[in-house]
Each structure stands twice: as structure tokens, then as C-alpha cells.
Amino acid sequence: MTAHQWRIGPAPVDGEQVDVAVDCHRGLRGPYTGLGGALRRVVPEAYGRWPDLVQRHLTEILSAAPELRGTIDAAPETLTSLAVPEERTRIYPANRTRRLAHGATEFLTGYAARAGHRPLRLAFDRVDEADPTDQEFLAIFLRRARPDAVRVLIGTAGGTLEPELTAALDRYADRLPELTRPVGGAERDPKELLRAYVDADGTSTDPAEAAAYRQADPKIRAALHDARAALLRERDEWSLELGAIPWHLERGSDPAGAGAEALYEAARHCGAMGYYHAVIDYGTRGRAIVDPDTQMERFWLLSTRASSAMVVLGRTVEAEPTYLDLRSRYAEPELQMSTGYALAMLYTRFHPDELKDHHLARGYINNSIAIASLLPDVEKRAFHSVFQNNGLALIEMRLGRVAAALRLVDEGLERLDRELPGDKHRLHRSVLVHNRGKAYLALGRLDEALTDLSKVIELDPNYADYYFDRADVRRRLGDLAGAVTDCDTAISLSPPFFELYYNRADLKAELGDLVGAIADFAYVVELEPDQLDARVNLVSLLLDEGALDAARQPVEEGLFRHPGDARLLHLRGVLAVADGAEVDARRYLDEALAADPALVAALASRAALAFDGGDHERALADLTVALAVDAANPDLLYNRGFVNEAAGRWAEAVADYSRALEAPGADRAELLGRRARCHAELGDTAAAEADRAASVAGQPGGAGQPDLAGAR
Secondary structure (H helix, E strand, O other), rough: OOOEEEEOOOOOOOOOOEEEEEEOOOOHOOHHHHHHHHHHHHHHHHHHOHHHHHHOOOOHHHHHHHHHHHOOOOOOOOHHHHOOOOHHHOOOOOOHHHHHHHHHHHHHHHHHHHHHOOEEEEEEHHHOOOOOOHHHHHHHHHEEEEOEEEEEEEEOOOOOHHHHHHHHHHHHHHHEOOOOOOOOOOOOOHHHHHHHHHHOOOOOOOHHHHHHHHHHOOOHHHHHHHHHHHHHHHHOOOHHHHHHHHHHHHOOOOOOHHHHHHHHHHHHHHHOOOOHHHHHHHHHHHHHHOOOOHHHHHHHHHHHHHHHHHHHOHHHHHHHHHHHHHHHHHHOOHHHHHHHHHHHHHHHHOHHHHHHHHHHHHHHHHHHHHHHHOOOOHHHHHHHHHHHHHHHHHHHOOOOOOOHHHHHHHHHHHHHHHHHHOOOOOOHHHHHHHHHHHHHHOOOOOHHHHHHHHHHHHHHOOOHHHHHHHHHHHEEEEEEHHHHOOOHHHHHOOOOOOHHHHHHHHHHHHHHOEEEEEEEEEEHHHHHHOOOHHHHHHHHHHHOOOOOOHHHHHHHHHHHOOOOOHHHHHHHHHHHHHHOHHHHHHHHHHHHHHOOOOOOHHHHHHHHHHHOOOOHHHHHHHHHHHHHHHOHHHHHHHHHHHHHHOOOHHHHHHHHHHHHHOOOOOOHHHHHHHHHHHHHHHOOOOHHHHHOOOOOEEEOOOOOOOOOOOOO
């Protein structure tokens, strides 16, 4: 299979033979500049010919290419997407962009298959200047798109790339010979150079253009930026508001006004979409051009947009000083209230464990609760009081006071119903009901948790995560089929995320649908190949089904990604045993146990190998170590009893079989039959007869040789 391609340096003068070529420089359209460009090229055709394909991926298409809204049907709305900014109390997780990237990958590969391209050739240029959303997408796209179906060409200029993309390029792309940029060209006067620099929308790398720009009259530069921004706005393409337009307005005639407003709107939109790296960029740039003394509200909101994005990305230590700076600058009550809440959440939820301080968090939130109770506007007072007390409820949960948390949430819902119109703050009402459901779950009140999660689904039926949570409750209640149904619904509402498929695979395995479980675990590994538990479960199920050849590649790929992992080395050893390669099997099992001496499955497998080779002492030694780790495991006790029996150690075998009989899940008929034989060898006829009678009275069990490999 021919690989994808990676070009470092300029593109050939005569261009490249591709079907779609896009410029990924984030200065043009911000997040998903590259992916959005590709989608704008192919979606209209795809929608005309295969509307079902587009419908299946509406969320990811409209997220990356918002201009297509209106051209194609809208994606399902959730209360989060419908909420007006002042009512928005829920944000997307940082990994939402991975879901979008996987969905976009599947759309483009599906389009290529239906369009008959062999292959579809897509070129993404200036990728080292791309937003992290594009770089994440391209890393996933390179890994998942087969080059014989979709050939990807990545162009960079030698700049820094995200580590995941660098690794994907190194593994899945052939590096093309570097080309030399042509020297010279037509002479241009300073005015032409200046206009070229401005018209490049902040992406020019031409030294002469940059020099002409620096030397130009600042008023002329500002006028050119204003004119360019106005021209771009006439195109009515929203993604330009995330790149070129704010860049021009920052440098136009009103940077602190129009420029700051454009940056704030870009930050607001990207915060709502989960594009957090961009939010930090916009917020930081906006803070730099507004006057904190005369533009307090704008400075405050730009600052907290950036710091909130840092928190979601795990950069909490970097975010905290911004909140403290705002609190020291301004005595504005709502600012003190909101930053107090933010600091409380840092110390109870988001900071690393070593920095968490729930009592300090409680102090911050109590101050915010006090401020909320004094707000003059009745509706604001009610909403913010409930919101702040919901924060206190989380702190109470973290402190182990679940009943107190439940009381706070109940009181909040009652107050919202009593004091605010039913059509206001619907999102926050749903969040409170969801939080109450989680509190019930923590208390073990599963029926009440199920009721609340069902209620929140009625309030917000298109939010996939709620079905994910209800599936967990249904599973705990023993309703496995209902849990699978909830997983199915969540999958239908969301771009792919691996946790859904992982949980559904577990459920299917419990229900005995091993084919379905294997398919779901395989998909998890395709989405996120570093998910080690899913890979181990996949291989184990394949081995249980006797699909040895299908199990080999996942094992080897896993060891490529996780060298020296004990569980994977053990599975490699199991495959070697099945192949009859005993020397290799022992080596792999030894390596597994060197990595994890307490890995019970590997100890059982090595014991089986020793037993098959007639080495009873080594088999007993490994099984004894395994039982030191898992003393009540009936299979291990049975296996050691069997080895003791084979070695003529009748009393030791009786002891092991007797202990196994006390363990839940033991095969009593089989154990009693084996113990009867040992009693007979010891001359205890009465005990042997009693065991035989009990064995016959119980469910029949075979008397063959056990599988000493044990559970994988």
C-alpha cells in the first residue's frame, strides 16, 4: 500500500496532482481552517448525491464548516447549543474535538468510497501553522485513512507540529524531497508589497512584504485593514470571523473597540464549540488591546474566557493568577461572585490532587453565595444563588457529604420552579436534575438515579452523554438490554467517542454477544489505539473464540505502542502456546512476569506450560504465587489441586479442592468428583463415597483435564 506523503518546504511551481487542496493556516479561519476548507469543497456534492452520508455526520460537518448551515440540514440541537450566552452553564469536554475529528474522518473516507475515487487525493498545506484542532484531525486522518482509498499530502515549512501529528507523519507518510523556493519574481513597488501583505490576512512570509508593511504610514495600514475586514465580512462566511477578520480589526482604526469585540465574539463562539486553544489565543490578544481601567467589562470577560479554557485543558496553575488579578483590580460584585466560583471549582475539581483544598473551595463559594443573595435584580438573584449553591453541592460531594449535596440540589430546583419562568434557564434546570441523579447514584439509590436521568433526557433528548450515564445506572440495576439500548441511542446522537463503544462492548460480552463485543472493542482500538484495556479485552475475546490469526495483529500493534506491557506479553505467549512454539511461549511468559510478577493470568499460563511439560514442581510454584495474589479464585485452586493430584499429593489436592468448593462460582460437581478420587487414594472410603454421591446429586461436570491457563 502506497503511503501518505509529507512535503517540507514550498509546493512545486506547477502545483500537485490532487483533488482538493486547502491552506490550513489558522490565521485565515481559526480552528479547522483546513478541515473546514475540505468540507466546503466536497459536502455540497455529497449532499446532492448521498444525503444519508451527510446526515450521519452533520455535527462534525457544521462544527468545522459553519458556512454550510443552511445549505444542508441542521444538526440536532441540545440545550447546550440552544442556550443564550448568559444562560450557558455547561461546557463541552476538551476531547470533543477528537470526536469531531473521528466523525470527519469517517465522512471523508465514506465520501471517497462512494465517489469512486481511487484514491481521493487531499492536500493540506501550511500545516505547521494550523490550529491544534486541524493538527489533531490530520493525525487521526493519517492513521485511519487507507492510502489506497484516500491519499493525504501534508505540507509544512519546517515549523513545530503537535507531537501526535509528528508521530503520525513519521509512521504513516513518506517524506518527499525538499524543494527550493524560487528566487526573484516580478518587481513590486512598496504599495503593491504593502497591499499583498494585508491581503494575505496575516499569513504572509515574504520578507519584502513584511518590510513594506513596517515602513508604511500607520494610518494607511489601519485603513487597509479596515477595508479588508469589511470586504471579508461581505462574504458572510462565519469562519472568517475566527481568523482573518479579527486579525485585521486588531490592526485597524479601532483596535480596542471593533478589534476587541471581534476577538471576544470569536472567543465566545470557540468556547461554546470546545475549541479551547483558540479561546486562549483570542482572550490573550484581546487583553493586550483593551484598557483595563476604562473597559473593565471587556477586559474581565476576555480574561475569564481565556482562563476558563486553560482550566478545561488542564492548565489550572496557569489560569489561577488571572482570577486573582481580576479580584484585586475590581470591586464589581458579579465579577467577585463569578471568579470566586471559578476559584472554588479549581480547588475542589480541576487542580491536580496535590493542590486541591476543598475547605478553601468552600470559603470561596460561600463568599459567592453571599454576593448572589444581595444582587438587586430578582431573576439574577434567584438564578445565581441556585448556581452558586450547585457549586457548593459539588464541594459537599467531594467532602463525602452526599446527603447535604442532595439537599442543596433539591432546594435549587424548587427555587428555580418557584421564582423563574419555566422557559428560562432550561439548561441549568437540566444540569441540576442530572447532578441530583449523580448524587442518588453515589448514595446507591439507583431507582431514583434512573428516574432523574430519564427526566433529564426528556428535557434534553439530543445530548448523548445523558444516555451514556443512564446506561451505567441501568447496568447496575441489571437491565443490560436497556443499557445497550441507551448506548445505541447515544451513538446515534454523537460523533464517535470510544467510551461509548467500550461500555457497549462490556455489556454485549455480559449478554453473551461475543461477536458484537469483539466488533465494539475493535472499533475502540481503531479510534484510540492507545486504549490498552480495550486492546487486551479484544484479544482475550478473540482467543476465547479461537480466532488466533485475528488476535495476532492487535497484540503486535499493542506491543509497538506499549513496549514491555505485561498483559500483552502474556497474550503473545498464549498465542505461541497455541502455535506449539513452547520455547517462544516460555520466553514471552517470562518477560510478562518480569514486567509484572503478580500477573495471575501469566502465572496460570506458565504453570500450564510447565504442567504440559511434566514439570509439576514449577507448575505448583507458579500457581502458589498466583494464589497469594488471588486467594479465593476457584479456578486457581482447582488447577493447583489437579497438579497436586497428578503429582500424587493426595492430601494437598484434597485441601485445594476443599477450599475451591467454598468459593463462589465453583464447579461443585467437578470438584467433588476429583476430591472423591483423592479421598479414595488416601484410603478414606467413606469420604470418597460421600463426595461421589454429592457430585452425582449436583449438576454433572466433566472429569477431564482443566485448562490451567485460567482466565485471561
